[in-house]
Structure formats: structure tokens, C-alpha cells
Amino acid sequence: MSPRSKFFVAQIEENPQFQFDIFSEIGLDLNSESINGGVNKNSCLFCFKFFDSLNLANNSFKFTQIPSSFGNLTSLTYLNLSNAGFYGQIPIEFSHLKRLVTLDLSTLYFPGIRSLQLHNPNLSTLLQNLTGLTELRLDSKLQYRSEIHLGSNNLSVSVPEFFANFRSLKVLSLSSSNLEGQFAPKIFQVPMLQTLDLLNNIKLRGFLPEFLQNGSLQRLVLSYTNFSGRLPDSIGNLRNLSMIDLSECNFTGPIPNSMANLNHLVYLDLSSNNFIGLIPSFQMSKNLTYIDLSHNTLIGSVPSSYFTGLSNLLYVDLAYNSFSGRIPLSLFSLQSLQKMQLSNNQFGVQVARFPIGSLSPLDTLDLRGNKL
Template identity: 35%
Template sequence: MGSLRELHLGFVDLSRQRQGEGGEWCSALARYTPNLRVLSMPFCELHGPICAPFAALRSLSVIDLQHNRLTGPFPEFIAGLPFSYNDLHGWVPPAIFQHKGLVTIDLHQIPGVSGTLPNFSADSNLENLLIGNTNFSGAIPTSVGNLKSLKKLGLGAQGFAGDLPSSIGHLKSLTSLEVSGLGVVGPMPPWITNLTSLEVLEFSRCGLHGPVSSSICELPNLTILSLHTCGFSGEIPPCILNLSQLYALLLHSNNFRGKVELNSLWKLPTLSHLKLSNNKLNVIDGEDNSPLVSFPDIKFLELASCNITKFPNVLKRLDGIYALDLSNNQIHGAVPQWA
């Protein structure tokens, strides 16, 4: 198959391949498909390290080997190739982030890999940079603002530290921004409102603190707003109820104060996940709406430590709920029959 350009074998069980350095699959591809550009083999039960001859496949632009059982250190010869990994470990060469042909770097959910982010050049073609739940560390470079084609930026690694560079606010094509890092400090960055294409915004397990400005409501396309396990405080901006596309609102484990009326959630028709636990909130039913008003089909509702004194009546309208947490409240008396 010397002319083969694309190979898609996802979910094909290749666990009985012959053993060896990288296994039969790796050496066969390197030998017989020299012009391969797209290789997609997720969930194939591949095992062992990546074989050295694999580096000869210089035409590759997409490689997806997620959810296999690949082992060994991160192979340095991969530095010139775009790659998507899951079960490797070791230091990721900085050169992989500077490869001019890369469109996607997806290393998320590989806690064994580590590294630092290099300076990015303005001629980069990166559209997706995802290194969440890895062991990356250090500062997020200002040059990340050079990645003008970037659509998804996932920097959810606990080792990141310092101020978030304001240059991220120049990435007008971003649809997803996720940042973690216990050493990432400062207030909610004001440049967030420049990212009007955002659909996913997550700041989690980090040192960001202070109030959340109502200007966040100027992101009308948000489907996921996740500001959890940080130091955010003050009242939750009421205008969040105007973000009618919200699917998940995750604000747990902060220092938010004030009153939240559950009956006002009918303004979020697509809401499925709501987490307000472990703040300093007072969650109440609020003013009852007419039964004719449709209510979102909430599946996951977490209201632990929300100063609730009785079973919320809003639960009567959540027939499809999967998970409910009302722990550490002041609910007392008999459990209602309807519950």
C-alpha cells in the first residue's frame, strides 16, 4: 500500500499483534506506507513503545493513538511530527510545539508527560493545543498570543504559575479556553471579553481570585462556564441567566456569596449540569413560576454546603435527574412524599 494516504482503524482490536519493540503494527506502517498522511488508531489495544522506524513517516499530519496501552518514554524523534498520545511518560521536547506543519497537539489526560511551553512563532499553524491533566509546569509564555489560528487552548496543568498573559485576549478565533495551575494568580482577566467566539471557558484549581465581572455575560456563545476550585468571591453576576446556550454552569468550591433562586433557572433552557457546592451562598426556591413555564432538563445538581433548610421544591420538576448532592445543609424534618 505504498500510495496509501489515510488509514482509519479506530476500535479494531489489535491486541494479538506480535510482540517486539513497538509491535508489528508500528514496523509495518513504517515499512509499507511511506506516504501516509493521516493515521487514526484509537482504542486498538496497541501496546509497547513507539518503534524507532516510525520516524521515517515524514508526511504525517494527523496521528491519533489515543486510549491504547503504549508505554515507555516520550520518543524524542517524534519532535518533528504532530502526535496525539495517551499512555506515555517523560519529557516532551519543546521542538514539537514549534513544528510548522502542526495543526493539533493533543497530550491531555497523559499525567506522565512533562515539559514547558516554548516561545511560539507567528507563522505557526496550530489550531488546537491541549495539554490538560499533564505534568507540564512553568510560566505560560506571552508568545502564545502569536497562535492566531488557535481554536482550542487547554492549559490545565497544576504546575503552571504566574500571571496569565494578556496576549491570550488577541486570539479571536478561540472557542475553548481551559486554564489550571495552583500558581496561576491574579483577578479574572479583563481580556476575556475580547474572546467573543468562546463556547467553553474554564478556570479551575488555580489561584485566580476576586469578583467575577458582569462583563463575562458578553460571551453569548458560552455552553460551558466552569469557574471552580479557585478563589472567586462576591456575588454571582445575575446576568449569567442571560447566557441562554449554557449546558454546564460549574461554580463550586469558591467564595461566592449572596442568594441564588433555583426557580430562576428556567431562563437557561439547555442547562444540564449545575454545581454550586462549597461556597457561601444561600440557595432558595425563590418565586414560583407558572407550571406552564418550561424548565431545563437538569441531570446533575450539586448544592452541598449551600445553607438550604428544606428540600427544594424545584426538584419536583427534575424528573430526569441522575445525580443530586444536598449534603452539609440544614435540611430537617420529614422527607417529603414527592421526594
């Protein structure tokens, strides 16, 4: 330990009344001072509630847990504990530091070294009171986590590109978090990623990349974002996909025919975009319960065979497009169908007769604005 750091640490531990009058600002910077002692919750370090910055980075605090008393330093706007030798659960008391602008808890990970954890509280709970936080560094803490849930937070940041390096990540849920900037397309290609939920981040931009064969994605939710561009043909490679919700985005171009390969699909919502052209068949997706293609610029006939055998289908909405020809008769034979929205298209030709009772339990049939 350098003479400077020895002096400050000694004063902190031995003299609670010690005032750091020699500082040009109200803070303490002991970065890389080779401190190798411990610090406990009763340390006089935590008496100095007037600190607005504290930097203990790159030291070795005997690999002790972070004392909960850090939560007493409520004036802090900057706190850096990176590579300081702490391990274990990050204390909930950090959520008391409501003035924090920068929090750095990053570490260098090596096998066998105990690291910081975010279990109870998890990251969402920890951040819910830190409304002024603009910079958060957690490098190497999240890399080995399988799930990250940060939804319903006012983060006002771009999504870190380093999420693409989290090889064990299965769930990334960032809905309603006021995200902005460009979403890194590499994150879609995390090899074990099963759920990506970016719902309701209207300032978040992005596009869909090319998907590799046998992708692991099961749930893809981008609704109410500013994602745009075309759907790649390779979306058909996501054979495990059960839910895709791209509603209220700015996607363009045709819906790829390769989507007919998604035989695990249960929920499909591509409504309120700028899709054009014909629609693919859904006949292979025997588990489909929900289809919404409304409010696009889709055209052409809808062959009855496209819906044959979809015995689990509860909801279908093709409204506000330019579909023409005969209404697909197979829809009228689906015993589970509850809502059929086909309004504001160009469907024509007389509607075929169907036996009384064949539409049960259908409670909504909307054919307005067609050419029947």
C-alpha cells in the same frame, strides 16, 4: 555480493532443510552484504521460524515490496530492514510478530525514490499487537506525513524529538499511550502543526515554550499529563486556537492577559492546576461555548463585562477558587447558558433580581460555599 552472503542466500533458496548450526545464536546477519537480488513470499528464508534476529539492512532487494511472509517469522525479537531497497505498504502481517523488541524500517530519503508507506494498515493498527516493542525506527517514513495518530497504545516510551523536523505535520495525536520522559518543546513550533493531543499521559513531563507570531495551532490538549511551569505571554500569538485543554496538570503562575486575544477560542479548560491571580477578559472570544477555571487559586473580582456578548456560552465553571465581589450579572443574561458552577468562592453581596424565564435553558446553578 560477498562470498559469505552468496553462500547463505544460496542455501536459503536451494535447501529448505539447511540449518544454521554454525551460528552462535539463532539469527542471520546479512547487513551490508551487497545483496541485489529479489526476495518473494515463497522464499525459503521464511521457513526458518526459529530465527530470533534477522538483519537485512543496507542491501538492494531490487526495490520490491516487503513480502507478507515476514509475518511467519514469529520468533523474531529483532528485525532490521533499514535501507534494504524495499518500498510500498508495510504489510499488516508484521503485527503477527508479537515477540519483536526492535524493529528498524528506516530509510534514506531521496527525491524520486519510492519509500515505505503506512496507510492501510496505519501505524496505530500495525503496533497494536506489538506489546513488547521497545525500539521502533521509522526515520524518513513519517517525515512527509501530515497526520500521525498513535493514541491508545501502551508505548511506554518518550516522544521522539525528531517529530520537530516534520515540516508537513498537521496532526500529532498521542493520547493515552503511556508516554514518559520530557516532551521536546520544539515540537510545539512545527510550522504547520494544527492539533497536538497528549491527553492522559500522566508520566509525560514538559512545559510550554515561547510561541511565534501567528502560530498554526488550533487544538492543544495536554490534560492529565505532568506538564508544568507558567503559561507564556506569547500564547496570545496562537490566534487560530479554538480549543485549549490543560486540565489536571501542574501549571503555575497567572493566566496571561494575552489570552484575551484568542478570538477563535471555543473551548477553554484550565481546571485543576495552580494558577493564581486575576483572570483575563473573554469578551473577544465570541464563539466560546465552554469555560472551566475551577480548582485553582484565582482571586479578585470577575467583572460582568468579561462575559458580555458570549451568546454561545453553554458551560462556565469558576468553582473552588477565591473569587470575590459581585457575581457577574452578565452570566444571567446569556440565553444559551446551561450550567453555571460558582461554588466555594468568596462571592458576596446580594444576588441581583432577574426576570422570570431569563435563565432558560439553565439547568444547573451552584452557588454553595460563598458569602451571599
